[in-house]
Amino acid sequence: LQYNYDHTFFDVSIFLESDFDLGLLGPGDTDNQVFRIAIVPAEYGQGARFDRSNMQQVMDLLNVEEKDISRIILD
Incomplete structure (x- = not known):
């Protein structure tokens, strides 16, 4: 599991990448994260x-x- 990002001059997107189904993740991996x-x-x-x-x-x-x-x- 890896948090990754993409950016332009106007915005930033943060997203998850993994070698498994992201639907298996619990809220601890996706909710209330600080970047x-x-x-x-x-x-x-x-x-x-x-x-x-x-x-x-x-x-x-x-x-x-x-x-x-x-x-x-x-x-």
Whole structure:
């Protein structure tokens, strides 16, 4: 089981991929999941040295604090 994503300039889609029937999954695998998505300006994409898999480093680079992050709940 793997959560994966696709994105465009306008949106992000998060979806599940697996080598088995996704209908067999319980709510623990699909409900109330939290995803952290960072939109990084292009000028940081090429020359900046930071670990893109480390959310704290990304937040430090962008001078963003946890309280500044919007939380979006989807039903």
